[in-house]
Amino acid sequence: MKNLVFDVNVVLDLWLERQPEDRLLDIAALVSSRQRGDAFTWIASPSLHVLQSVANRQFKREGMEPTQAKKTVKQLLLNLLDNLQPLSAFGFDQDRTLLLHDDLEDAQIVKAASALQGETAILTNDKGYDTAGTSLLQLSPSEAVVWLREQAAEAPMAFIDLKTQQDALRPQLEQGIHRVLHHGQYILGPEVTELEQRLAAYTGAQHCITAASGTDALLISLMALGIGPGDEVITTPFTFVATVEVIVLVGATPVFVDIEPGTCNINAALIEAKISDNTKAIMPVSLYGQPADMDEINAIAARHGNLPVIEDAAQSFGAEYKGHKSCNLSTIGCTSFFPSKPLGGYGDGGAIFTSDDALAQACREIRVHGQSARYIHGRIGIGGRMDSLQCAVVLANLERFEQDIAQRQAVARRYHALIERKTEAKTRVETQEERGPDQVFSGRKAATAEAITLLPWPAPDRTSVFAQYSLRVQHRDAVQAKLKAAGVPTAVHYPMPMNQQPAYAHLCCPECTPVAAATAEQIMSLPMHPHLTEVEQRRIVDALVDTEGTTRLETDEES
């Protein structure tokens, strides 16, 4: 989303009604455009006292009693701050180069505006700002009205847009970070406790223990369960390496069970066959943001001596399964706050969730070197704490989390609908072209439809937070290259199952998990973030479905 920084002159135009009615309405519409989701709107902090002084003076000169003038101006400022967010003027920016400018106030506004991540314009009538060396625009109100409606259609597209998130939450982020600087409790400070309480309440789990990363959260969980050499942990080969790595790190052996083609999650029906006397835990992954079949998995675990189940929910925090939140679906749930995750920080972080008091206590101790009291180490542990600054960032991002999830789901729905519609239309055209216009459409699947396969929409008993929007494509390299040429970034989650990775290949043959092997060859992720617009999605889908020559089937089914 675009940023608009208001200069004093424009705000005074509105307050003092110094423009014709149409112009005043335009400025008022720009002032309130954040509420309508049209722009992020700002007033630089150094402008506030200027507004106050000039408006005050004007009203007093018009004969208003000074205290009344002050009161009116205060109300106008409060009204302004209901709409525009104050933009920080940092002390460290007030340096020699800034002071060299002829107009300090203007230079401060330019400096403050430069901190914003997205496209940013200063809203000004005379465009007298010295913006050299910045990418800031200077626009009059009428130009800004047009600019806001223009889509940055050919701008480079982000696979994940963390810039908009930062602009959306800048005041909360700055406040949270400065709060930590102020109190100085960098390790296990109040933000850590607050985040743990908020997240436990959010998931419904009794305990939340933050950790230095999602990987550490998984590692600590395995250690707390006492899993070690000689033990086996059942998991999926189709995951990020951390899931498997931690099992090996504690000395246990990962036992791979193949995945379901629809969800790419572990196939619960195949788990039982892999359970042995050495099985000590089951570790499903809720991939791409969608919970695995947790009821079935928990039931299998219960049948085999109450095996603990650890949900690797690094990608699925916020998702629901039968009315319960991911991370609160089994013995332990672990998530990650890696920046690109649906709920992310600006560094590493993770969390463990459990409703088992003893396990929670063990996790807390292991997180701090196995310490049960100061310098008493009852168990072997690690240095695995999440720091106060990262917790402050996640707390800020938590403010928009529900909204972000809803937007991610809307984006995914739109992808689904657009791709289905487009492949359908293209299939029809291709079939008609092949058979001649007078032949009836027979429903035979033509090239496009077969070249792109959507993963089914999540079953009604669960939701996905769409950490990724992934689909299957034939000739993936060619499709990715074509999309790249069209300015659309893609990624592959994941190109190789863990049982084919050099470090883990000895654990299980690739043919043992054929669905994972086939999926790794075809899976591809499209850009996914809460701020993806319909226009961008149409551009992506057009490029995806129009990859003629690369997505056509080489063989004709009927021949």
Add this chain to the structure above:
Amino acid sequence: MQVEAIYRQGRLEFLTPLRLKQDPLRVVVEVPDEALDEALDEALDEALDEALDKGGRIDTASASSMTSDAEDAEAFRQAGAPTLSAIRQLLGPLSRARPVASPAEDKAALTEALADKYS
């Protein structure tokens, strides 16, 4: 109310310009049977409708073909009405048209205000 609209290349265009309180807005459209080429896949349509419903607003670039630029600009302008009237309410008797002032004049006014304050 019933309004006439023209369907062209996947988009509906109202013949009478309307200002709507809600965007996007779900509407039911009557399509003459004889105009139908082929039965549309119902599931697909539902999915698209739902996507547009739940996806919140339709982006201005795709919506712009439904309305003209002038209509869009007018709609944007009118969205400022509540804010402008709130400001006028705060101003009370001070609400009145004043002559245009340039940024330079505002800066001069600031200098005078500061001089007043510190003298």
